[in-house]
Amino acid sequence: MKRTISLLVVLCLASAAFAKKGDWVTIKNGDLWYDTEGKVVQAHGAGFLQVGDTWYMIGEDRSRSWNPDVNMYSSKDLQTWKFEGKIIENGVTHSDLGRSRFIERPKLMYCKKTKQFVVWCHWEGSNYGASEAGVFYADKVTGPYHFKAGERPLGIKSRDCNVFVDDDGTAWFISTIEENQHLGFFRLADDYLSAVECTQLFKRQAREAPAIVKVDGVYYMLSSACTGWEPNQCKLSWTRNLTEGWSQLENIGDRIAYDTQAASILTIKGTKTTTYLYVGDRWMDPDLPRSKTIIFPISFKDGKCDFTYREQFEINFKTGEWREKKM
Numbered sequence: 001m002k003r004t005i006s007l008l009v010v011l012c013l014a015s016a017a018f019a020k021k022g023d024w025v026t027i028k029n030g031d032l033w034y035d036t037e038g039k040v041v042q043a044h045g046a047g048f049l050q051v052g053d054t055w056y057m058i059g060e061d062r063s064r065s066w067n068p069d070v071n072m073y074s075s076k077d078l079q080t081w082k083f084e085g086k087i088i089e090n091g092v093t094h095s096d097l098g099r100s101r102f103i104e105r106p107k108l109m110y111c112k113k114t115k116q117f118v119v120w121c122h123w124e125g126s127n128y129g130a131s132e133a134g135v136f137y138a139d140k141v142t143g144p145y146h147f148k149a150g151e152r153p154l155g156i157k158s159r160d161c162n163v164f165v166d167d168d169g170t171a172w173f174i175s176t177i178e179e180n181q182h183l184g185f186f187r188l189a190d191d192y193l194s195a196v197e198c199t200q201l202f203k204r205q206a207r208e209a210p211a212i213v214k215v216d217g218v219y220y221m222l223s224s225a226c227t228g229w230e231p232n233q234c235k236l237s238w239t240r241n242l243t244e245g246w247s248q249l250e251n252i253g254d255r256i257a258y259d260t261q262a263a264s265i266l267t268i269k270g271t272k273t274t275t276y277l278y279v280g281d282r283w284m285d286p287d288l289p290r291s292k293t294i295i296f297p298i299s300f301k302d303g304k305c306d307f308t309y310r311e312q313f314e315i316n317f318k319t320g321e322w323r324e325k326k327m
């Protein structure tokens with residue numbers, strides 16, 4: 001009897017240790033990602049949506065460099081990626097796509113009011129002259145996605161973009177407007193399918209690749225300058241009200257944002273803490289199809305951001321904690 005009990009204790013301890021170890025995932029930067037079928041993950045300028053414990057990632061499929069379709073992948077640990085399909089496809093979702101129009105930076109939201117999944121993206125033509133935004137919607141996260149609009153939101157020329165959904169469900173489309181001069185903060189309608197108002201901010205500061213996160217009631221935005229595929233200095237600004245009071249842009253990280261450009265900021269809310277993950281594109285590494293997606297933990301406090309690159313780190317999606325992992 002005694003032996004059975006001690007055996008049980010040993011087994012319990014062993015499984016607890018295993019479970020503990022199993023909750024930590026190592027994320028390593030610099031390499032291509034492969035999906036569960038062994039194919040290169042193609043989801044650049046990525047947008048994310050968490051549904052339960054699953055992260056859905058959508059992004060540009062740059063395998064042919066130009067005219068990207070939009071791929072969707074799912075993962076519970078940002079490591080194991082299952083290909084869910086092409087949610088927006090050239091010539092299929094819209095006849096102009098792949099011909100006179102192409103997509104960049106697709107971003108995904110869930111609209112609680114309509115129970116629909118909504119994608120906003122940069123909807124562009126040759127030489128970036130069209131300067132439009134594309135809108136798609138679906139009843140299920142994996143699609144099928146239907147075309148809603150491809151136009152200049154409220155008639156305003158719009159390029160690099162992102163979305164932000166506030167705690168009260170108000171959704172925003174933030175984009176580089178009027179020939180890369182300012183940032184437009186477009187408040188979206190209740191169904192997220194159109195823009196109803198635009199506030200022009202960061203006037204003549206030529207910011208792009210905006211990514212916004214809300215931390216303890218404060219909005220923080222990371223953004224880059226407009227240098228095409230070349231990386232440049234990432235800058236931080238913060239405010240307590242999305243449409244006014246943004247602080248002056250401040251340099252963070254190194255001169256070239258560790259060779260990345262912001263795509264998204266993820267909020268990993270766990271039982272113990274919340275970790276924020278920066279997701280950036282390492283474009284043209286060495287060419288467009290082999291551009292890398294880079295992820296590392298960042299933190300925000302009192303209007304500051306600790307934006308320190310980590311070649312690799314460990315994260316626990318249950319507790320929300322992260323820790324260093326030396327090479």
Ligand code: GAL
Pocket residue numbers: 045104105160208209226227228229261
């Ligand atoms: C970047 C932009 C990318 C893409 C690229 C094309 O500035 O962030 O999304 O448009 O230019 O050169």
